[in-house]
Amino acid sequence: MTADSDFLYLDYAATTPLDPQVAQLMQEVHTSAFANAGSTHRAGRRSAAVVGRAAVQLGALLQADPDCFLWTSGATESNNLAIAGAAKIRAHRGKHLVTMRTEHKAVVDVFIALEKQGFEISWLTPDANGHVSSEDFEAALREDTQLASIMHINNETGVVQDIAALGAICREHDVLFHVDGAQSVGKVHMDLDTLPVDLLSLTAHKFYGPSGIGALYIADGVHIEPLMFGGGQQRRLRPGSLPVDLIAGLGAAAEVAGNRIDKDLEKFTTLREALWRGIQDVGGLQINGSPDSGYPGILNVSVDDVEGESLLLALEPLCVAAGSACNSQSQEPSYVLRALGRSDFEAQSAVRFSLGRPTTRADIDIAAATYRNAVRKLRDMAPERVA
Ligand SMILES: Cc1ncc(COP(=O)(O)O)c(C=O)c1O
Structure with missing residues (x-):
């Protein structure tokens, strides 16, 4: 106290709380890079460069290609986009999806909505310590399974799932693997270069960055459907003008986090x-x-x-x-x-x-x-x- x-x-x-270094940078960006990052003039290019730098900082934290991130409003949106976007684009191949009962509501409720739209969901129950075993996970996968979503660190209990093992099983079965990393990104080491993760959701306010900004990592070659329609920003997958100062804050927070x-x-x-x-x-x-x-x-x-x-x-x-x-x-x-x-x-x-x-x-x-x-x-x- x-x-x-x-x-x-x-x-x-x-x-x-917002890291003071991050807050200061955001203040600077707010005045120096106020232009729309989609504008092609010099001021717009300056804003686009700020956004590009944030992607590099986030990529360095997660050992990921900076081009693989979409900016969103937070993990809730990233989870919606990843799960519904992937399930829908693959629906012609099968409509079975797998997740856990202990996921955050921002995942659970997306699956419930998909269930109402004709998808079939397997809800895995963890053991008394909160873990899902590789055996139970693999047993839930079927010929028609298209996507599994398992959170990395549980927001209530801190239980850590074995993302590497579960992702490897998904790869063997040609199932897309989404991870809700809202509680893990910036808090534990993650190496997307080696982790078999196709989609990863994150949100800046959990690691001393600003509220209202998050990202969705989409591995190279993975396709999702957009949930929103509008301008052509972000490969049409998540249209809308980018909040440059918030994105700069997320990038700076990622860099600070990586160092500590x-x-x-x-x-x-x-x-x-x-x-x-x-x-x-x-x-x-x-x-x-x-x-x-x-x-x-x-x-x-x-x-x-x-x-x-x-x-x-x-x-x-x-x-x-x-x-x-x-x-x-x-x-x-x-x-x-x-x-x-x-x-x-x-x-x-x-x-x-x-x-x-x-x-x-x-x-x-x-x-x-x-x-x-x-x-x-x-x-x-x-x-x-x-x-
Ligand atoms: C595990 C998990 N997923 C998703 C979210 C949603 O994040 P946001 O509120 O930034 O959209 C949270 C936030 O509490 C969370 O802890």
């Missing part, structure tokens, strides 16, 4: 461990996800005998999430945690702590103490409420 804020933010999986992934991962590993140790003595805790592996920036825990809504209130001024941030308006227990086999009550008591670059050891100590006190207070107050 800093002196100028009255909350302690531990919700970096929901969004991250290892440092951030090391720090989060230490802090996550300290947080877990710091809350242990309340007892009755259960980690949601893989206790020993998983992305170290996320710790999701359920606790016995405490009701989730009251817990979130009692945790003030900690800013943490109950399940997914994108779901937090809903009173429903998290469908992701239910898919891991948690009961409604366990899922409802879950709290997701997510760590970020500004998080300090002192923050973790405050968070742990706040959590311990909140759980003890609620257990003392309402013992009759628990079954």
Whole structure:
């Protein structure tokens, strides 16, 4: 908690603050490259060059050809475009698609929409630690399967799927492989030169870039249908004038991220461990996800005998999430945690702590103490409420 804020933010999986270096660059671009990047005059060419540089920066982060990116408004749009765009263009070959029950809503709801349009979806259930095995994944593929979509890092639990193994299986079966990388790009190393990934969605605000800008990586030779129609920008696949300053921000954020992934991962590993140790003595805790592996920036825990809504209130001024941030308006227990086999009550008591670059050891100590006190207070107050 800093002196100028009255909350302690531990919700970096929901969004991250803009990196000051990135903000400064965007400010400069805003005035120096305001022209439409599609204009052929000198000012337009300057804007186009700014966009080109961002693509190079993103390509360097992911070891990918800069020409393979489409700019979008974020991972929601990238997921829609990748999944619906690929499913539709390949529909004449087959209408079977594969995904997991623990995907983000920005994937789940696209598949539900496609199901209504006559596609058949296989929904894979993970094991209790949140993983899908290569065997279960391969068993779901059929002659008519056209696309599989599996997220890299789960936004609620931090569970990391084995993208390399699953992608290799897709290649063997001539199935397109889409990965929702909203929680992994800029946070863990990814090498698209060797990873068998055909389509990858990402969004800048998860890695200290601006909101409202994302990208879709489309591997060479992979075809999708556009979902929007308009000008001829971006090979007609995603028309519309480009937001040059946002794109510049995404590129700069990618460069900053690339330079500090290892440092951030090391720090989060230490802090996550300290947080877990710091809350242990309340007892009755259960980690949601893989206790020993998983992305170290996320710790999701359920606790016995405490009701989730009251817990979130009692945790003030900690800013943490109950399940997914994108779901937090809903009173429903998290469908992701239910898919891991948690009961409604366990899922409802879950709290997701997510760590970020500004998080300090002192923050973790405050968070742990706040959590311990909140759980003890609620257990003392309402013992009759628990079954
Ligand atoms: C895994 C995952 N996919 C997709 C999204 C959607 O990203 P955006 O809101 O930037 O479109 C999020 C954001 O919460 C996410 O965590």
